[in-house]
Amino acid sequence: MSAPHRTAEEIGRTAAGPRPVPSLGTQRAAADLSHVDTTLSNGLRVLAVRKATVPLVELRVWIPFAGEDALHPATAEVLAETLLTGTARRDRIEIDADLALIGGDLGSGVDPERLSISGTSLAEGLPTMLDVLADALTGASYADAEVARERERLIERIAVSRTQPRTIAREALQKHRYGNHPAVREVPQAEDVAVVTPEQVRALHQASVLPRGSVLVLVGDIDPQTVIGDLEKALGGWASDRSAVRLPALPDLTGGNVLLVPRAGAVQSQIRLSAQTVSRTDPRYAALQLANLAYGGYFSSRLVENIREDKGYTYSAHSGFEFTDQTAVVNVDADTATDATAAALLETRYELARLGLVPPTADEVESVRQYAIGSLVTAASSQAGLAAQLAALAATGLGAEWLAEHPARLAAVTAEDVANAALEFFAPKRFTGVVVGDADVLAPKLKALGDVTVGEPA
């Protein structure tokens, strides 16, 4: 790079000098969406929205899927992996071929709270996608060979997953904050998966893959009115008097020490803090959402500007909500080099305290308000984005109206509301959490910071 060129200083200025930043134009509101929000005769709630931007349709199904049994996480995981591997009418390859020919895909996954199925296809292929879905929901066969094979793959994948720093940190955080609650069992134990039988998977399907209390979201190039009839027809055979199984309520977090979890020789540490907040239905939620954005919820937040852009401690620092059934917590995440970890935790706590004591200025509040409103509009502008938003809302009993009304709620929040939410919910004392990293190096400094203990989570 030795060719003749200007200096950095010459590059950074022009004869005309700095220019004023243009002001914003007038924003047009998003068009109203034609939608239907109803419950089928089998108890399944359906949200169907017409959004014909491309000739596709997006499908999401959320089935509450909790279980207390010690083998539940392993059985549920095997079920999710084999749900779409064969029915009385189609084997695994026929399912894949039928979906492929309509440009489609169906996939399923499970967590301690729910079984989720996601699908997409060309809009003209929706009848086929619904037929395959209904086929699996009512007649998944869990053939011995498929269960055996998926069990093996799952064990191998669990091994890969448990070497990911983010999985290690997540498990440590879950155990540290929720102890033995079923919610902590996100990745099953390999030895549990190894003993799951096809009979157990079939029994779990019978007991728990249920329409009542579940939600199906369809977004795309569809007619929401007529699609309800199609769904009623396609899913009519999926019925039960019982309701899908909801996770027992999580205990409220009350704050406490940060646990330093040793990971010998790690070059980077995971900082994971967490505190109780309130869910979307609480009148304080909009103000709380803005307080969170100002803290660490977007790039221009206090936390990111401090520990990334000012100090270079991290590539990624972030705070955000985690919703579980009717409750919500706020989580703060940062991955930092071992040498910078203690200082990063200090700054992270400092910014928590400062948010309450030196609350967001009018400019900060305006910035997060516009960001919150703008992100809603952007996310809702694609079929997949809208389907994801609606599925998340539906899980809390909300729907498209909430989405349409939320910009007005955000617009009504005052700086004082944000200050109150900041002081109430972001006080450092309300947080607990973990740091996973090289304890030999980290322990002396973290202990000196205070409110840190060292050890494995209970």
Place this chain on the structure above:
Amino acid sequence: MADPELVRFTLDNGLRVVLAPDATAPVVGVSVHYDVGFRSEPEGRTGFAHLFEHLMFQGSESLEKLAHFRYVQSSGGSFNGSTHPDYTDYFEVLPAAALERALFLEADRMRAPKLTQENLANQIDVVKEEIRLNVLNRPYGGFPWITLPPVLYSTFPNAHNGYGGFEDLEQATLDDCAAFFDTYYSPANAVLTVAGDFTVEEARELIEKHFGDVPHRPAPERPSFAEPAPEGELRGEQNDPHAPLPAIGIGYRMPDPINDLDGYLANLVLAGVLTDGDGSRLQQRMVHREPLVVDIGAGAGLFGPFEARDPDTFTITAIHPPDVSTEQVLAALDEELEKLAATPPEDQELKKVTARWAASLHSEHDKLVSRTLALGSFELLYGDASLVYRLAEKMSAVTGEAVSAAAKALRPDSRAVLVVRPGSGSVESEQEGTEQ
């Protein structure tokens, strides 16, 4: 579906512009693609193109450090940038009312970015954390995009680590930054794309107003990165202290993505026939029937298709249990490729792949950010943004014979095989800064 309206023109300073109006939602996407990626980095400056991408966010003549982020986000928008082998892109998606602001922000840093020692030092730290997060502290970090090219390629541009070594990053100077900017970041070496809710007249006027007086500098002459295909099978090994299972990465050279698009598309369809879905050939045989691997995937390009000029890489990656050998995986793969080379796939098998491609292209275009970036990168690499809208059709025109020919070209004696050996789970041997 008819092609959406597309307007293309060039400003006097050489900046190419693509406009794609679409009023279905009140949002706009703005991107700038510069025709420089990590293949253009000088020796001894690995990772520089990406480091420079970070610096372009750190202020310009009219915008203090942090102001770029704040203006985008306080307008309700989001932003990012990314570095590829042959280009670097910058983009924002915002409510339509912020269009002029977004254009201003991009123009200001194209005209006069503020490159300072302090920001350089800070962003070197941030990039090192990014590399720790994505490569050093993670199983299979950088596999295969960082680790396979040095086995398959022999010249520095094609073979080196695009994320960069810590020593190279630490030695980057402000003068390197100035030289890089003056060489590669001229308007004549860039494409501006605007997609979404605006009128063509309005956008044209605003673009002229904000970009019109960015002084012209000639675009640099683009070197060829061509190098001969391997004349035998090349082998490499890598120890991954975090990985719990062995992995294998196989790299083949593929047809020139730009000058032999049909050949390139045949490779994309081939990748689908091999590994797309449970019914695909390698999934069926190697995951379900035999089974030899935990997961297997095939694809064009190290991050995906259509993001590089020639030479580009066809990759196959697999994670497998310890009791399966590399040779077993390769033997099954070669056998399936030979079958395809001998007997072209039936139409039905092709249709499964191309229907899924058509749907995934629609889905990508439905997301404004992806559509904006695709239009920009196709204009830059192919000189034709509208190709984006014809890809699905071109894919469906690929014949079984073409896929067969593509399979025949993936020869064992002209490929690279990278074997990843899993570590014991301990990370104590890891040395910071010597990531390979």
